[in-house]
Amino acid sequence: MQVRVLFFGEMRRHLPRGQEQVELALPDGATVADVLAAVGVKPEDERIVGCNGSLARDDTPLHDGDEVSLYHPMGGG
Amino acid sequence: MAYGYWNRILRVNLTDRTSRVEEPDDAFYRRYVGGRSFIGYYLLTESPAGVDPWAPENVLVFAPGVVTAAPLPGAGRHSVGAKSPLNDGFGEAEAGGYWGSELKKAGYDAVVVTGQADAPTWLSITADGVEFRDARSLWGLTTGEAQERIRAELGDQLVRVAQIGPAGENLVRYACVVNDLKDVAGRTGMGAVMGAKRLRAIAVRGRQRVPIADPAAVQSIAKWVSGTLMENHRVFHEFGTGAGMTGKHLAGGIPTRNYQEGLFPGVEKINAEAIARTVRVGMESCYACSVRCKKVVEVTDGPYFVDRKYGGPEYETLGSLGTSCSVDDLIALCKGNELCNALGLDTISTGTTIAWAMEAYERGLLSPTEADGLDLRFGAADALVTLIERIARRQGLGDLLAEGSARAARTLGRGTEAFTVHIKGLEVAMHDPRHMPNMLKNYPVNPTGGDHTGTAYDERAYRNVIGLCHFLNYSQDQVLALTRAITGWDDFDEDEFRAVARRGTTLARLVNLREGHGRHTDVLPPRLHEPLPEGPLKERIVTQEEVATIVRDYYVLQGWDPETGVPTPETLRALDLPLELGAFATT
Numbered sequence: 001m002q003v004r005v006l007f008f009g010e011m012r013r014h015l016p017r018g019q020e021q022v023e024l025a026l027p028d029g030a031t032v033a034d035v036l037a038a039v040g041v042k043p044e045d046e047r048i049v050g051c052n053g054s055l056a057r058d059d060t061p062l063h064d065g066d067e068v069s070l071y072h073p074m075g076g077g
Numbered sequence: 078m079a080y081g082y083w084n085r086i087l088r089v090n091l092t093d094r095t096s097r098v099e100e101p102d103d104a105f106y107r108r109y110v111g112g113r114s115f116i117g118y119y120l121l122t123e124s125p126a127g128v129d130p131w132a133p134e135n136v137l138v139f140a141p142g143v144v145t146a147a148p149l150p151g152a153g154r155h156s157v158g159a160k161s162p163l164n165d166g167f168g169e170a171e172a173g174g175y176w177g178s179e180l181k182k183a184g185y186d187a188v189v190v191t192g193q194a195d196a197p198t199w200l201s202i203t204a205d206g207v208e209f210r211d212a213r214s215l216w217g218l219t220t221g222e223a224q225e226r227i228r229a230e231l232g233d234q235l236v237r238v239a240q241i242g243p244a245g246e247n248l249v250r251y252a253c254v255v256n257d258l259k260d261v262a263g264r265t266g267m268g269a270v271m272g273a274k275r276l277r278a279i280a281v282r283g284r285q286r287v288p289i290a291d292p293a294a295v296q297s298i299a300k301w302v303s304g305t306l307m308e309n310h311r312v313f314h315e316f317g318t319g320a321g322m323t324g325k326h327l328a329g330g331i332p333t334r335n336y337q338e339g340l341f342p343g344v345e346k347i348n349a350e351a352i353a354r355t356v357r358v359g360m361e362s363c364y365a366c367s368v369r370c371k372k373v374v375e376v377t378d379g380p381y382f383v384d385r386k387y388g389g390p391e392y393e394t395l396g397s398l399g400t401s402c403s404v405d406d407l408i409a410l411c412k413g414n415e416l417c418n419a420l421g422l423d424t425i426s427t428g429t430t431i432a433w434a435m436e437a438y439e440r441g442l443l444s445p446t447e448a449d450g451l452d453l454r455f456g457a458a459d460a461l462v463t464l465i466e467r468i469a470r471r472q473g474l475g476d477l478l479a480e481g482s483a484r485a486a487r488t489l490g491r492g493t494e495a496f497t498v499h500i501k502g503l504e505v506a507m508h509d510p511r512h513m514p515n516m517l518k519n520y521p522v523n524p525t526g527g528d529h530t531g532t533a534y535d536e537r538a539y540r541n542v543i544g545l546c547h548f549l550n551y552s553q554d555q556v557l558a559l560t561r562a563i564t565g566w567d568d569f570d571e572d573e574f575r576a577v578a579r580r581g582t583t584l585a586r587l588v589n590l591r592e593g594h595g596r597h598t599d600v601l602p603p604r605l606h607e608p609l610p611e612g613p614l615k616e617r618i619v620t621q622e623e624v625a626t627i628v629r630d631y632y633v634l635q636g637w638d639p640e641t642g643v644p645t646p647e648t649l650r651a652l653d654l655p656l657e658l659g660a661f662a663t664t
Binding site (some may be wrong): 011013017048055072 | 508
C-alpha cells in the first residue's frame, strides 16, 4: 500500500530542509508504528500522530491512500 | 580574573537620584550566579516582609546570568524580578533579545533599583555610569514613540531600551517590560512595578566584551548549533513558536474558550505555518543566536495595520488572544500582539483575563452595560482589540480587567471566581496540564504560578538562573561544558548544576513563603480539574490527589518539609545559603 506521511513543526527534523512529506510503500497490515520506524521516530520520542485527520495510536492499522500526520506537542512559548 | 561576569552590580536609588557600583566577590557569583537567584537574594535581604509592590521599598532587579553575552546561541536572556502586584509573591519575568547582553557589555552584571522617583524618569546606562533623565515628555507614549525619542536624545540608534508603556504607567497589574519593542519580560507585572517607581525606561549602551575563560570551547558549541540547525532546531528556525498548534488540537488539548475545551477548529488559520504563508515578512534573532526564531509580521491594509517594528505573535499570544478567546482572525491577533507590545501588556494575562470576561458575559454574569456595550462573546475579534487598548488605559471595563482575572472576579463576584484560570494569581500559560504531563508537574509548584518558562525542576530551572534560553536543545553535557567554558569553573559538575538550580527555586520559595504563599497556593484552579467535554482527552480528569502527590513529591525532591514545603535548615546548609534567609519561615 502507499501511505503519505506529512511532517509538521518539530517533526520536520526527520526530513531534509524544504521537504514536508514523504510517500511510503508499506506491506499490507502495516500500522502507524511501522511508519514511525520507517521515518526514524523512536518509540521514546514525543509525538502526536494523526491519520486522515483523526488522532491515531501506534497500533492504528493503515490502508492504501491513508495520510499520516506527525506533530510535536510543544511548539514553544 | 573573573570570567563571565565583572564583579559589578549597579545600584540605582530613584528617590535620591543616586547610583553606585557594588562589587560582590567571586564567592557571591559562584553561589548566586544570576537570574532568579539574584532576584531572590535581593528581595530577601533588602525588602521587608509584606512589602507593598507599589512602594519605594520594593526592590526591582534586572538580572542577566553569567552566560549572558557569551558569543553563544541562547546566551541572550535576562530576568526581571520584584515583589509582584499580580501574584503578591515572587515576581519574575524573562526576556531574550539584546538588552541583557548589552548591560553585560556595559560592564554590569545586574541592575538593582530601589526607591521611587518624584517625577517620570528614565535612565541612560553606559560604562561611565548612570544618567537620570526627565521622562515627562515620554509619559503616555507608546513604546515605539518613546524609543524613537530616547534614541534621538542620546544621538544613538544602537542603544537598547527596556521600557514600560502606558499600561505600566497606569499600574495595570500585568504590565510588562518591553525591550527593543518586541522582546518582552512579560509575566507577573514587572512593568507595573517600574510604573509605580515612575521609571519609564532604561537605555543601555555597552562596548566591552565579557571575558570568556575558554573562547574556543564556546565557539565549538556555537558552531554545533549553526552547523546542525536542521537536525536540532528546525522548527524554531523555520517557523518560530506556534508550529505545534495543530498537533495540540488533534490531541484535544489546545486551550479553548477559557480552558473550557481542547478543540479549536480554526487552528490552521492562526498557527505559525499560516503566519509564514501570509503576514510574515522576516525572522529575527536574539544576541548571538543562529536559531533566529523571532517572527516579524506586517499588515499594510485595513481594517488593522500592523507595524513590523513590534515583531510578531509567539505561540502563547496565538493561544491566549486566539484559541482561548476563540478568535481565529489572524490579522486581529497580529494587531492584538502589536498593541500589547506598544502599550506594554503581557499577552498571556491579557488574553486569559479577557477570556474570563467573555465567559462571564456569555453566562450572563457580566451585563452588556458592564461590558461597555461591546459584544463580548467568545470569538469577538474586534472587541478583543478594543479591550486591549482599554485595559492599558484603564478605561471602562478595562479598569476592572486591569486588575487581573483573580481580582476582577473577586470584585465582580456572581460566581465568576469559579472559572478564573490562574495559579497564585498568575494567569496560566497556554499548555493544558490535562494534556501535558510536564506542565501538570510544573504549574502547581512553579515559583511565579501559572508560568511555562519559569520552571520548578532542575533541568529547566538551571536556565532560569544562568540566563540560557530554553529553546536551545543542548544536552546535559553541553550545558555543563558551556558553563565551564564561559566561567572557567573547571570543577563545575552535575552536583553543582543541581545546587545552582535549587538555590534559585529555594530562594524563590522563601520569598513566596514570606509573602504568604505556601501549600495552600500550590494548587490548580478548579477549571483545570474539570473534564474536557469533547475529544481524545475527554476521559482525562486531573484529580486533587494527583496534584497533591506531585506537590508532595516535589517538596521531598527539593529537601523541603513534605507537608508545608518550607525549606529545612539542613537544605539551606546543603545549598550553602545563609540560614537567616529562611529565619522568618513559618509552618
